[in-house]
Amino acid sequence: MRRIRLLCALLAVFLCFTLTGCQMRGEVKTEKVSLTIKTPPISLGKVPGVGEAEAYDMLVAASERFREQYDQYDVEFKISRYNYLDEKEQIADKYGTPEAADLFFAGSYNIPMYAEKGWLLPLEDVVDEELRADIDASIWKQNTIGGHVYTIPFHQLQNTLMVNRSMMQAAGLQEYIPEGDQVAHWSTEDFNNICGELKDSITDENTFAFMMYAANNQGDSHIMTLLRAYGCRLFDENGRFAVNTPEGIRALTWIKELDAQGITPLGAENLELLDCVNLFYNGQLAICMGNLTNLWDSRNRGIDVFIANFPSLSGEGYCTASSNGLCLLDNGDENKIRVAKDFLRFLYSDEEIMQYTLGTLPVRHSIIDEHQDEIWMLKAYGDNMSNAVYNVQDNLNWQGVRDVFYIQIQELLSGKKSPEEAAAAIDGSCNEALELGGYLYEK
Numbered sequence: 001m002r003r004i005r006l007l008c009a010l011l012a013v014f015l016c017f018t019l020t021g022c023q024m025r026g027e028v029k030t031e032k033v034s035l036t037i038k039t040p041p042i043s044l045g046k047v048p049g050v051g052e053a054e055a056y057d058m059l060v061a062a063s064e065r066f067r068e069q070y071d072q073y074d075v076e077f078k079i080s081r082y083n084y085l086d087e088k089e090q091i092a093d094k095y096g097t098p099e100a101a102d103l104f105f106a107g108s109y110n111i112p113m114y115a116e117k118g119w120l121l122p123l124e125d126v127v128d129e130e131l132r133a134d135i136d137a138s139i140w141k142q143n144t145i146g147g148h149v150y151t152i153p154f155h156q157l158q159n160t161l162m163v164n165r166s167m168m169q170a171a172g173l174q175e176y177i178p179e180g181d182q183v184a185h186w187s188t189e190d191f192n193n194i195c196g197e198l199k200d201s202i203t204d205e206n207t208f209a210f211m212m213y214a215a216n217n218q219g220d221s222h223i224m225t226l227l228r229a230y231g232c233r234l235f236d237e238n239g240r241f242a243v244n245t246p247e248g249i250r251a252l253t254w255i256k257e258l259d260a261q262g263i264t265p266l267g268a269e270n271l272e273l274l275d276c277v278n279l280f281y282n283g284q285l286a287i288c289m290g291n292l293t294n295l296w297d298s299r300n301r302g303i304d305v306f307i308a309n310f311p312s313l314s315g316e317g318y319c320t321a322s323s324n325g326l327c328l329l330d331n332g333d334e335n336k337i338r339v340a341k342d343f344l345r346f347l348y349s350d351e352e353i354m355q356y357t358l359g360t361l362p363v364r365h366s367i368i369d370e371h372q373d374e375i376w377m378l379k380a381y382g383d384n385m386s387n388a389v390y391n392v393q394d395n396l397n398w399q400g401v402r403d404v405f406y407i408q409i410q411e412l413l414s415g416k417k418s419p420e421e422a423a424a425a426i427d428g429s430c431n432e433a434l435e436l437g438g439y440l441y442e443k
Contacts, residue, residue: 033073033339037063038091039105040084042324044155045293045359048374055105055154055324056081058356065353066346073339095119095329102331103340106151107324109398114327115145116396121328121337122148126344134364136385139323142392152344153323155357158381158388159222160319162280162290165304168194171201177306181377183384184308188229191311195263198286211276211288212255212264214410217402219273221391222289223409225310225320227251228389239395241430244423252412252419259413269413292361292381299376307380309387321388323363400433 042055050057056079063077082090087108094100114120127149132140135153143151160183168177176194178184186194198209213219224234232247242248258264265271265279273289280288281301290298290307298305309317326347328340347353354367361381362368368382392398405426412422 031073031335032076033335034076034078035102035336035340035343036078036080036100037103037105038080038082038101040087040107041081042105042107043293043360044356046296047356047359049355050359053356053359054081058353059105061356062343062347062350062353065350066343070339070342070346072342073335075339075343091329100331101329102336103326103328103343105154105324106327107322109392109402111150111327112145112396112398114329115148115150119329120150121330122150123152123328123341123344124149126152126341131348131364134366136363136365138321138385138388138390139363142321142323142390143325151323151325151327152348153325153363154347155325155360156321156323156363156385157291158319158321158361158384159289159291160307160309160381160384161287162295162298162305163308164280164283164286165306167198167201167283167286171197173197178308181306181380183380184306185315185317186308186311187315188311188313190315191229195258195287196261199261199263202286204284207284207286208265208279209263209286210258211273211280211285212259212268212413213271213273213276214269214406214413215272215275217406219289220402220406220409221320221322222273222310223255224391224405225318225389226255228318229311229313230254231313234391240434241401241427243426244420248426249419249423252422255409256412256419269410292377293359295377307377309384316387318389319384319387321385321390322392325363395434397433397436400436401430404429404433 037059039055039059044053044055044058047053059079063079067075087110091101091104091114092110111120139153139156140149143149143153163184165177168174173194176184176186176190195209202209214223227234227243227248228251230247230250232243232245232251234241234243236242243252259268265276265285276285276288277290277294279285280290281298281303283303287308295305295307309319312318326344328337328344331337354362354364357363357367358371358375361378365382368378372379372382395401408417408422408425408429411417412419417425
């Protein structure tokens, strides 16, 4: 009898420990973490197997796949979209409140400001050696501020010039057309010759050789890249605008010459970038800014098109590039931070989610290599990364720069300012905007 009571007692103790252990393990597995992710309506283009998609669609798919395989926490995702103009309200104003984002998909000129304020967490511990080696150094540089990576780049936006091959052939410019699906590299001298020959070959008074626009700040980075055509570096060693130099004034004089010669559309100061893109689509413009998506659109419209870099004295040329990706806001919650970093690691290891980069241009060389035979011009753009310039750098008030830069180009084209006056005004107004940014950060 005594033996039976002893066995019962031992069994009770065993059951107690077993249930307690299960409860403890259950708490680890069922502890809930809620992650708030916000994104503007950034297009990811036409994704193979998915169709037209935005960053929001990718994030929803990624969150569902992450939850299926993640056993550390029970994660609830709150994913929402906000309009571009509402970034201050949705990201900055809600920082430190219960409605703050934990992660946000960044296509933002304000990342340097958020980093400067200490709102963002560095992400070097998310980036392993394989991922770092798989993405071009120029893209990591874009997303590094003060030696820290604050954005994990997901896809890139590379802009070159797109060129109407038929119009080039009609002008007798076959020697400047690259063979196969390659990028054309033109010196500034070559470019001027091309534009002159195109103008002479065009008989329609409403058709032009090259784009130009200055109605608003859309596409302003491309005009800045044109200012590099005669050797202007755009910035000095301290990151301040330095267009008021012999090289910068020469480039502004050149832009005005293109306008005066009728190489660019009449009244270009009243046109915006989209107007020029539509002129190209209509066969009324021989050369225009374009990216991979524009190139596919042109081909679908029956235009025989190839790409070229913006001109440079060296002849290698430039493309403008930027990338979008995810940033992690410091919410002070270690569990949220851990889950957010686990989510980021998962995102870049999941092949199905990485397919969402194929509607624009992947940042990962391995994905470009894997799909280069399936997607037209993917390899050409991928190989062109080394020629990219990123005009935004890590300046603190880029939106303020955009608000004033285009006005100087507008007044140059309309004749209100000479090239010398425009150069001085660009440096003065843009540097004032950057200084205002620094003042705002201190506040």
